[in-house]
Amino acid sequence: GLSAPNLLSAEMLKSMAARPVVFALANPDPEIRPELAHSVRDDLIMATGRSDYPNQVNNVLAFPFIFRGTLDCRASRITPNMKIACVEALAALAREPVPESVLSVYGVDTLTFGAEYILPKPFDPRLIERLPAAIAAAAEKDGVARMAYRPYPSSSNA
Structure with missing residues (x-):
């Protein structure tokens, strides 16, 4: 990988266009935790590499x-x-x-x-x-x- 945990901040997510799609695939800790992402954006579509969250990319x-x-x-x-x-x-x-x-x-x-x-x-x-x-x-x-x-x-x- 080219990614790491917690690289995407709440501020960065707030600055994105409407209905952002975020694939936070760093494992086991994604670039932004879904709980944080959803607390910042209610129009978000999000996937991770983890089975304990919706939309597991596997x-x-x-x-x-x-x-x-x-x-x-x-x-x-x-x-x-x-x-x-x-x-x-x-x-x-x-x-x-x-x-x-x-x-x-x-x-x-x-x-x-x-x-x-x-x-x-x-x-x-x-x-x-x-x-x-x-x-x-x-x-x-x-x-x-x-x-x-x-x-x-x-x-x-x-």
């Missing part, structure tokens, strides 16, 4: 599925379009109704797209169903897939 949301989609179509390389397809699939999932199984795992009654839920949760079973397929489709479109996509059997579709 590489487990993308990397295993980028590799799974790449392997499933035997792509010769990972292209920028494959990464974009992964991000677009994540964004689409975040906007869909969240399955009861996910709500149960996280001990919540509801998760709805908005300031407190901009990313799917890491234990969302739809990730393995949707992301590799989107990535493989992008590989096929880019001409780097060496075979048609066939999903690897998982416990949810075996």
Whole structure:
């Protein structure tokens, strides 16, 4: 890293334009603590790298599925379009109704797209169903897939 705890002050946050989006990803101590950030701005969308706050940015949301989609179509390389397809699939999932199984795992009654839920949760079973397929489709479109996509059997579709 290029970041460190407590680099973003309350004054700096106050000076930002309306509806700022802050990704404070230094771990375990973010650049600004969510409690402080929310006490300064009520129009804030915030994410951290921590699981004890909403909107955890975690590489487990993308990397295993980028590799799974790449392997499933035997792509010769990972292209920028494959990464974009992964991000677009994540964004689409975040906007869909969240399955009861996910709500149960996280001990919540509801998760709805908005300031407190901009990313799917890491234990969302739809990730393995949707992301590799989107990535493989992008590989096929880019001409780097060496075979048609066939999903690897998982416990949810075996």
